[in-house]
Amino acid sequence: MFRAVNLEVRYGEVRALNGVSMIVSEGEIVTLIGSNGAGKTTLLRTISGLKKPARGEVWFKEIRIDELPAQEVVRLGIAHVPEGRHVFKNLTVLENLRTGAHLRKQKNEIKKDLRTVFEHFPRLEERLGQKAESLSGGEQQMLAIGRALMSRPAMLLLDEPSLGLAPFLVWEVGKIISDINQRGVTAILVEQNAQMALSVATRGYVLQSGKIVLEGTSEDLSKGESVQKAYLGG
Numbered sequence: 565m566f567r568a569v570n571l572e573v574r575y576g577e578v579r580a581l582n583g584v585s586m587i588v589s590e591g592e593i594v595t596l597i598g599s600n601g602a603g604k605t606t607l608l609r610t611i612s613g614l615k616k617p618a619r620g621e622v623w624f625k626e627i628r629i630d631e632l633p634a635q636e637v638v639r640l641g642i643a644h645v646p647e648g649r650h651v652f653k654n655l656t657v658l659e660n661l662r663t664g665a666h667l668r669k670q671k672n673e674i675k676k677d678l679r680t681v682f683e684h685f686p687r688l689e690e691r692l693g694q695k696a697e698s699l700s701g702g703e704q705q706m707l708a709i710g711r712a713l714m715s716r717p718a719m720l721l722l723d724e725p726s727l728g729l730a731p732f733l734v735w736e737v738g739k740i741i742s743d744i745n746q747r748g749v750t751a752i753l754v755e756q757n758a759q760m761a762l763s764v765a766t767r768g769y770v771l772q773s774g775k776i777v778l779e780g781t782s783e784d785l786s787k788g789e790s791v792q793k794a795y796l797g798g
Contacts, residue, residue: 565718565719568611568621593765594768597762598770598772602773613630627640656693657707677713684710688703709725718749720749721751726755762785
């Protein structure tokens with residue numbers, strides 16, 4: 565479904581990604597693991613069209629997308645849940661969700677997708693008329709994911725969905741990601757909580773200083789000594 569080929573991304577003279585290549589098959593959850601500054605967020609921003617690579621290629625469903633504007637990437641079926649949620653705090657929950665469907669015209673289909681979002685996040689339905697700023701951190705994260713789902717994506721990019729949440733909510737977010745995946749949405753997950761990420765992902769890549777230094781199944785990575793020491797507290 566997706567592949568990145570030899571990506572190099574720069575911020576001025578600084579190389580944030582250096583020769584990154586990866587693939588994602590339809591139906592997978594693939595996680596990106598690494599310390600702060602490793603290049604994980606930059607990779608997601610490059611996939612979604614928010615950052616242009618200096619070199620390399622990004623392909624989605626056999627269409628090259630690295631030169632397309634971000635709205636065209638969304639139209640093709642990739643939705644990005646950014647780090648920090650970035651919900652529209654002065655809009656209501658319903659208004660936020662509708663912004664996720666702004667490229668779509670079929671009102672009946674949008675209503676169906678709202679129902680699907682409420683199946684994942686019943687608390688959002690209870691708070692439809694509330695301003696997003698009144699929601700808890702966990703509820704804002706649910707809203708950010710729900711808004712992305714309203715574009716009806718084939719692939720979901722999730723950047724630190726559990727950041728700042730209470731420990732019990734971290735695992736709830738992991739379960740939600742698994743449920744969304746089981747309904748047919750492929751996902752790339754960036755997550756500081758490597759234990760949670762590897763528990764829900766099919767495979768993973770470890771980034772270090774803008775390069776992929778390890779890749780493998782989640783089971784193999786979680787058993788690896790270097791991953792255990794650096795990310796799992798082993």
